[in-house]
Amino acid sequence: xxxxxxxxxxxxxxxxxLDDAQDxxxxxxxxxxxxxxxxxxxxxxxxxxxxxxxxxxxxxSVASEEExxxxxxxxxxxxxxxxxx
Numbered sequence: 001x002x003x004x005x006x007x008x009x010x011x012x013x014x015x016x017x018l019d020d021a022q023d024x025x026x027x028x029x030x031x032x033x034x035x036x037x038x039x040x041x042x043x044x045x046x047x048x049x050x051x052x053x054x055x056x057x058x059x060x061s062v063a064s065e066e067e068x069x070x071x072x073x074x075x076x077x078x079x080x081x082x083x084x085x
Contacts, residue, residue: 004049008082014075015082028076035072 003013021031039060048054056075060068 002049004046004053007050007052010053011079011082014079018076018079032069032073032076035076036069039068039072039075 003009018031021034026034039056042053043057043060048057056071059071063071
């Protein structure tokens with residue numbers, strides 16, 4: 001099963017990546033910019049695998065650049081405590 005198929009596994013994966021980035025000293029601003037780039041990539045190249053990802057994809061597709069940055073920032077906040085470490 002792909003990590004993208006299960007919402008909780010996806011959040012845990014993102015939480016692990018966030019922990020790693022913070023451990024390496026990345027600032028919150030850099031992390032949010034990276035989250036925005038990941039959001040763009042997913043929106044343009046990956047078909048949503050579950051209902052939650054479909055909602056995010058739909059929101060991303062109608063959001064302005066500023067709103068996409070806000071979505072990315074909120075996703076970072078969502079996964080802050082979702083690492084499997």
